[in-house]
Amino acid sequence: MTIPQQGHQCIDLHCHSTASDGALRPDELVERAAAKGVTHLALTDHDTLEGIAEAQQAARLAGISLISGIELSCVWRKNTIHIVGLDMDLNDPVFLERVAGQEANRWRRASVIAEKLRKHVNGCPEDILARATVSANGDVPGRPHFARVLSDEGLVRDIAQAFQKYLGAGKPGDVKAFWPELEEVVGWVNDSGGIAVVAHPRKYRLTATKLRELVSDFMAAGGEGIEVVTSGQSSGDLGFLTELCRRQGLLASRGSDFHYPGAGWCELGRIPELPEGLTPVWQKFREPVMPAH
DSSP states (O other), X not given: OOOOOOSSOOXXXXXXXTTTTXXXXXXXXXXXXXXXXXXXXXXXXXXXXXXXXXXXXXXXXXXXEEEOEEEEEEEETTEEEXXXXXXXXXXXXXXXXXXXXXXXXXXXXXXXXXXXXXXXXTTOOTTXXXXXXXXTTTSOOOHHHHHHHHHHTTSSSSHHHHIIIIISTTSTTOOOOOOOBHHXXXXXXXXXXXXXXXXXXXXXXXXXXXXXXXXXXXHHTTXXXXXXXXXXXXXXXXXXXXXHHHHHTOEEXXXXXXXXXXXXXXXXXXXXXXXXXXXXXXXGSSSOOXXXX
C-alpha cells in the first residue's frame, strides 16, 4: 500500500472499536477519525483483528491511511502488560493463528470466572456466561459484565458490591488472565514483519526503576518502540518517557487510546506531537510515513 503524503499529518496509532472494548463500530471509528483530521490511523483492538477488514473499507472511502495494528496482552514478572503491534503482515497465517489463541485465552478465563461464581454465589444462574456475553454485546465478557448480571439478578445490591463480594482482588471471581510471556508476544509481532511497541507505559503503575527494567527486557526480546505520547498523561510523564525513549534509542509512537465518544481528554487525533529529537515509529514502517513538505 502506498501511503499518501498529505500536507498536514495527524497520526494516531492506538484506538479501539466494538471488536474489543470500544463503543464505535470499526467503520464509525474510522469516519470519526477522518472528521477529527486524522490522516494515518491504526486500529489496535485488544487481542483481535476482527475489525480490520471493515476499517480498511471505511478508510478507503474516508481517504485516510489505515496501518495494521493490534494490542496484545502479555505477562512480565506477573504484571499484565500491553504490547501494540504495528504494520504487521495480516496475511501471515502463523500470526493469525497466534492471535486466535489470544481470543481463546479470553474465553477460557471467562469460563473459569463463570464456574467460580456458580460455585460461590447462592442463586447464581447456570447460564451466567451466556448472559454476561450478551452484556458484552457478544464480545468476550470481563468481570464488569459478570458484575452486571449479578446486579440485574438481584444477587448483589449493585456492581460495586459485586466486586466487593465476588469479583474484586482476591475474591473468588478474580481470575488472572492466561496470557503468554512478554518475550513470546514481542516475537509474534516481529515474526509477522511488524514493530512491537510498549503501550501507555505509565499506566502500569510501575516505579521508574521497574519501568526501566521492563523496557530493558522488552528490548532484549526484540522490541523496538514505546508509546511516548498518549491521552491523559501528565507533562512529567511525557518528559520521563521522552528521555527514556531517547536514551534507549527506541522508536517513538503516539496514540489516543480512544474507546468512546464524549471523553474530551481521550479523543481521536487530540494528542500532542512527538517531542523533538525522537525517531517516529511510522518512519520505520514497510511503507514509511515521512514528514509532509
